[in-house]
Amino acid sequence: MTARSTNTGEGSGAHDPHRDIPEATVARLPVYLRALTSLAERSIASCSSEELATAAGVNSAKLRKDLSYLGSYGTRGVGYDVDYLSYQIAREIGVTHDWPVIIVGIGNLGQALANFSGFSSRGFRTVALLDAATQMQGQEVAGLEVRPFADLARIVAAEQVSIGVISVPATAAQDVADAIVAAGITSILNFAPAVLSVPPGVDVRKVDLSIELQILAYHESRKAAESAEAAATVDNGSGEGITA
Amino acid sequence: MTARSTNTGEGSGAHDPHRDIPEATVARLPVYLRALTSLAERSIASCSSEELATAAGVNSAKLRKDLSYLGSYGTRGVGYDVDYLSYQIAREIGVTHDWPVIIVGIGNLGQALANFSGFSSRGFRTVALLDAATQMQGQEVAGLEVRPFADLARIVAAEQVSIGVISVPATAAQDVADAIVAAGITSILNFAPAVLSVPPGVDVRKVDLSIELQILAYHESRKAAESAEAAATVDNGSGEGITA
DNA sequence: CGGAGTTTGTGACCGCGAGAACAAACTCGC
DNA sequence: GCGAGTTTGTTCTCGCGGTCACAAACTCCG
Structure with a gap:
């Protein structure tokens, strides 16, 4: 918004320093980051868009276009420096700090x-x-003590928490969402199979395990129907004399 | 393929019995199914597209369009019969049987x-x-005994399994995928943070927890930058918005 | 120093999907 | 039976996203 023409300060070579990255690209940046990390672990210092694209499981043109939204961090005729690009992506996503x-x-x-x-x-x-x-409270899980729900507001404020994960039953999900938003959380990762309504400015991402399985089941059903139909078509030639 | 015009037998009013449902619609059908189940549990026998849409968290026009791909299962001026529509969606997805x-x-x-x-x-x-x-084998988890990996092929064949869930470390994911595909699995739900390559005809859906968090982090970063910018614009002279 | 080869960055095009608006069809009341 | 009201099903339009193809730019080698 509000076209600020004063982008003189930023010394980086980015387009317009982080503005307007398409949502689809944002969703792929972490994938690229992981692929780059994997390359770095194998001591690969530089790579082409083609190599990185196959490592990330995408088209190379798409990858180049995605990266171009961040700026021109590659070198034509050469490729991308793994460490440099990793840092740029991490910075763009915002995971340079914890x-x-x-x-x-x-x-x-x-x-x-x-x-x-x-x-x-x-x-x-x-x-x-x-x-x-x-009965959960006070128990230790993954090196952390489970706290009562009443401590919510204090913890969020003290630790400056802005991201919350909801893994409660569906019936409690909306109440929990309301509470953590009230406490100051502005991003929610929701594992409960429920539709959350939150005030504007709060982001919700949903991970629903049974929906994923149902989508797979749909495709399985179609595969089964298709192969059955193919079999019927094949049979049709040998067994039946007349085709409609 | 092969336009079979003999759809006389089926009494339903479907378009052309299950053909060509857009992928985006397929991904929402389970959401509608869950919303319908929730309505049924509250003994609601019928609902309008508007009600169902809000329960599912989508636009009502989108919902009607989605449902129209399955056929005309609603009644104009009235709405949808909850049980009937539930069954039709379940049948389309293929979850009428286990x-x-x-x-x-x-x-x-x-x-x-x-x-x-x-x-x-x-x-x-x-x-x-x-x-x-x-050390895991033989232990009982959720009422099932953990089996050695060698039993894979026999189990898949005996139980006619076509869907597999992969929740192994990333380094082992591709090997596991190869093995279960070889055993006959044709749909995979992958929780490992790795890009799987599978032969054509095999569907893979990926659920990646850390990617979801990174997407949230990106939006949080932008929110922070935006509010800092707004504060700077408003304050402009008063002081500091955020400590670096 | 210049040409050949290579790889990035981007413009053009196309198709899917979201949303608004409207016609078709059903119910209810008289 | 018929008009008013309501709700579905569909058409149209627009924008995002994916892919192709090519110009720009860099390196290497003679």
Whole structure:
């Protein structure tokens, strides 16, 4: 908004320093970052867009276009410097510093999330586990003590938490969402199979395991129907004399 | 293919019996199904597209368009019959019968998935848990004994399993994928942060927890930058908005 | 120093999907 | 039976996103 023409200060070679990155591109940047990390671990210092694209499982043209939104961080005729590009992507995403995260709902899934190493290794630090059930409180999970839900506001304020993970049953999800938004959370990762309504300015991303399976089931059904139909078509020639 | 005009037998009013449903619609059908189930539990027998749309968290026009791909299952001036529509969607997705599922990798996440009630309640039946680690084998998780990886082919064949869940570390994911595809699995839900390459005809859906968090982090960064900018514009002279 | 080869960055095009608006069809009341 | 009101199903339009293709720019080698 509000076309500020005063972009003189920023010395980087970016287009207009981080403005207007398409949502689809944002969703792929972490994939690129992971692919780059994997290359770096194999001591590969530089790579072409083609190599990086196959490592990330996307089209090379798409990758180049995505990266061009961040700026011109490649060298024509050469490729991309792995470390430099990694840093630029990390900076754009905002994972150069750690993000404190709270997890609400320490059931099976919540415990698995708390123990999940992929969170902490990617710039996310779980600062608190909360659960309403008194028998969970005080127990230690993944090196953290489970706290009562009443501590929510204090923890969020003290640790400057802006990201919360909801892994409670669907019936409690909306109440939890309301509470953590009131406490100051502005981004929610929701594992509960429920539609959350939140005030504007709060982002919600939903991960729904059973929906993913149902989508797979749909495609499986079609595969089965298709192969059955193909079989019928083949049979049709040998068994039946007349085609409609 | 092969325009079979003999759709006389089927009494339903579907367009052309299940052909060409857009992928975006397929991804929303499970959401509608869940919303309908929720309505049914509250003994609501019929609903308008507007009501169902808000329950599912989508636009009502989009919902009507989505449902129109399945056929004309509503009544103009009245709305949709909850039970009837539920059945039609379930039939389209293919969850009128149960799907056997195997879970490979019984770590923290795998155990949480095995215990997840949302799977079994939505037409999915976990028939086997597999793990390569010998110390896991024989242990009981969610009422199922953890089996060695060598049993894979026999179980898949015996139970006619076509859907597999991968919850192993990233380094092992591709090997596991190759193995379960070889055993006959044609749909994979992958929780490992790795790009899987599978032969054509095999569907893969990926759920990546740390990517979801990184997407949230990106938006948080922008929010922070934006509010800092707004503060700078308003204050402009008073002082500092945020400490670096 | 110049040409050949290579790789990035971007412009053009196309198709899917979202949303608004409207016609078709059903119910209710008289 | 018929008009008014309501709700579905569909058409139209617009914008985002994916892909192709090519110009710009860099390196290497003679």
